[in-house]
Amino acid sequence: MTSAAPSFELLPGAAGSPVILHVPHSAREMPPGVRAGIVLDDAGLERELDHITDAHTARIAAEASALSPVAPWRFVNRLSRLVVDPERFPDEREEMLAVGMGAVYTRTTHRAPLRPADADPEPLIARYFRPYARAMTDAVAERLAVTGRAVIIDVHSYPTQPLPYELHGEGPRPPVCLGTDSFHTPPGLLGAAREAFAGCGEIGLDSPFGGAYVPLEFYGTEPRVSALMVEIRRDTYMSEPGGPAGLGLAPLASALAGLVDALTG
DSSP states (O other): OOOOSOSEEEEOOOTTOOEEEEEOSOOOOOOHHHHTTOOSOHHHHHHHHHHHSOTTHHHHHHHHHHHOSSOOEEEEEOSOTTTOOTTSOSSTTOGGGGGTBSSSBOBOTTSOBSSOTTOOOHHHIIIIIHHHHHHHHHHHHHHHHHHSOEEEEEEEEEOSSOOTTOSSTTSOOOSEEEEOOTTTOOHHHHHHHHHHTGGGSOEEESSSSOOOOOOTTTTTTOTTEEEEEEEEEGGGTBOTTTOOBOTTHHHHHHHHHHHHHHHHO
16 A cells, blocks of 8 residues: 555646546555554555545546547546545635545545544645645646647546435436536536437436536636546446446546547547
8 A cells, every 4th residue: 555656647648639637536555654644444444445446547547548549638646535635625615624524534434533633634735735736737737838728527436325425425326427617617518528428328417526626726717727527436337345347447438538539629
């Protein structure tokens, strides 16, 4: 569970591609110093990683990139979201603080203690969250400078059955959920996603998870940055909770490649 790998990686795509596939929750890796601050034993931590990790989503993004004639850029988190969650607000704006899952989690998916109640999140935010946010901001700014626009496609997955931490788990759980933002998800982007994933089963909007990630520097102010979250129900492509990928992965990667192609053309 230890790693000397960088905490994130920007994998270059085609120079003229505006698309960034963002994969924030696929990894299980954790630096030893971070592991020391978690109260779960090793078996408990492995179970929690099974539940909280969006397993194989980095592979889905990689295979989609390989299939795309104009390869997208990929921004991939190489550390577990139990280190920091780069998609959370790092302050009181984050609604998931209500269940101990702000930028630095203090509770598990089953609302049990993950870190001591008095744990200071600031060292982890300074070491991991802020550099990640700066690098993602720079990646989007570069796409804007080169192509005049940037399209962020978040690649996520979610469990078939709701977990206790979910604030909105009572809603529909379709095979593909598209998370949208009122400012950054234009109708054309949403329509392209619906068409691309049409063969993957029912497509829902913003349930059980909604919204789309945009770096704060551009959020709500830069219309040239568009964004969409693709949430894939895990039983469609893997054994739950943390098992291997299955035959359903390849069609999903192909569908994602189709979306990339539609956004690039």
